[in-house]
Each structure stands twice: as structure tokens, then as C-alpha cells.
Amino acid sequence: MGGLLALSRGIDRTSKFxxxxxxxxxxVAVLVSAGNAIIRKVFNASSNMWLELQWYLYGAAFLGAAAYTLCEKEHIRIDILYGQWSRRAQLRIDLLGHLLLLMPFVTLMNWMLWPWILRSLHSGEYSTNSGGLILWPGKMMLGVGFSLLAFQGISEIIKTLAVMRGDLPDDGYQSSEERVSAEAANRIEAASSETTE
Structure with missing residues (x-):
């Protein structure tokens, strides 16, 4: 399990970076958008290139951050029932969700996306809009984003199994918000114990 946990830590570091x-x-996308709006209003000029660049920048930000979001446990979950179950049941749900939902989805997406991306790359495909950008970088972002998400899914499966086996402390398997709350509680407890001594 040590080698798998080392792999998981490497994936987590990459996702976070x-x-x-x-x-x-x-x-950058906001600045491009503002600049495009100013140029359009002041000089009555615009280009589809700027609009498509905004899409590329937003797409890269959201797709690049998807794995990071999963790593930090900040992804959307429906906690109506989840929060009431034991930690062991929650870990089982997480494991099944990763194995039966996330991994098949990202595997299918990668299997379908990469040939489409490579065709676009080899053909030098351009936007059909006048003054538009080449298309393969935008398509490449999809492939890279889903690939990163697949690797992060593997990391999450490893960490969940490690926690269930007792090889990883459960406190290391919290969302960033839960870690900050736990650290704050520890600081308050330490400060109160110092004042009582």
C-alpha cells in the first residue's frame, strides 16, 4: 500500500499545482473580456478571436481545476443522507461512487475524446467563425481535463481504501474546509490549555 500511497501523493501534488x-x-479571461468590451464600445471594432479566447481561458480554468476540486473534496455532493451515516458507510459510498460512476465516465470520455482531438490537431482545424482561432487547443483542454480527473479518481480510490484499511489517518482525508476548521479548533484548544496552566 505504501507505493500506491506514494503514487496518490504524487497525483495530488500535480492536481494541486x-x-x-x-x-x-x-x-486573464476577465481582462480579455473587459478589453474586448471596451474596444467594441469605444472603437466600434471587435473580433471573434477575442470571444473564442475567453472561452478557451474559461475552459482551461474549469477543466484544469476539476481534478484539484476533487482532491480538495470541494466537489458537489448531496449530503442529506450522507452526513447522517457512519464514517465507514461514507467511505464505502465514496469508494463505490468513484469506482462505479466517476471512473467509467472519465474512461469513456477519454476513449471518445482523444481520437477527436488528434484528428483536429493533425488537420489544423480552424473555427468556422470569421477571425476565429484554431480549434485543437480548446479540444485538447477537454482531453487533458478528463485525463487529470481520471488520475485524481485513481488517487481518491487509493486514499479511500487506505483509510478503510487503517493505513491512512482519517483526518488526512478531509476537505480543505474541514481541515481549516479542525486546525482552528486545535489552535483554540491549545490556547485555552495554555491559559489554564
């Missing part, structure tokens, strides 16, 4: 890096693309 990429997720934090692509977050800046939102700012």
Missing part, C-alpha cells in the same frame, strides 16, 4: 496555476486564467 495545476489547479492553483489555472486559477489565474480566470483573471
Amino acid at each position: 495545476i489547479g492553483r496555476s489555472v486559477a489565474w486564467l480566470i483573471l
Whole structure:
């Protein structure tokens, strides 16, 4: 299990690095959007290139951050029943969800996307819009995003199994919000114990 946990840590580090890096693309997209709007209103000029560049930037940010979101346990879950079950039941649900829903979905997406992406790359496919951009980078983002999500799914399966086996402490398997809350509670407890001494 040690080798699998090392693989999981490597995947997590990669997902976090990429997720934090692509977050800046939102700012770039906003600046491009604002610049395009100003040019259109002030100079009565515009280009489809700027609109498509916005789509590319937003797409890269969201697709690049999908694996990071899963790694940080910030993905959307319906906790109506989940939160009432034991931690063991929650881990089983997470494992089944990753194995039966996430992994088949990302596998199918990757299997279908990559030939489509490669055809676009080899043909040098351009947008049909006047002044549009080449299309393969946008399509490539889809493939890369789903590939990263597939690797992060593998990491989540490894971590879930490790927690269930007792090879990984459960406190290391919390969302970033839960970790911050736990750290804050620990600091408050430490501060209160210092004042009582």
C-alpha cells in the first residue's frame, strides 16, 4: 500500500499545482473580456478571436481545476443522507461512487475524446467563425481535463481504501474546509490549555 500511497501523493501534488496555476486564467479571461468590451464600445471594432479566447481561458480554468476540486473534496455532493451515516458507510459510498460512476465516465470520455482531438490537431482545424482561432487547443483542454480527473479518481480510490484499511489517518482525508476548521479548533484548544496552566 505504501507505493500506491506514494503514487496518490504524487497525483495530488500535480492536481494541486495545476489547479492553483489555472486559477489565474480566470483573471486573464476577465481582462480579455473587459478589453474586448471596451474596444467594441469605444472603437466600434471587435473580433471573434477575442470571444473564442475567453472561452478557451474559461475552459482551461474549469477543466484544469476539476481534478484539484476533487482532491480538495470541494466537489458537489448531496449530503442529506450522507452526513447522517457512519464514517465507514461514507467511505464505502465514496469508494463505490468513484469506482462505479466517476471512473467509467472519465474512461469513456477519454476513449471518445482523444481520437477527436488528434484528428483536429493533425488537420489544423480552424473555427468556422470569421477571425476565429484554431480549434485543437480548446479540444485538447477537454482531453487533458478528463485525463487529470481520471488520475485524481485513481488517487481518491487509493486514499479511500487506505483509510478503510487503517493505513491512512482519517483526518488526512478531509476537505480543505474541514481541515481549516479542525486546525482552528486545535489552535483554540491549545490556547485555552495554555491559559489554564
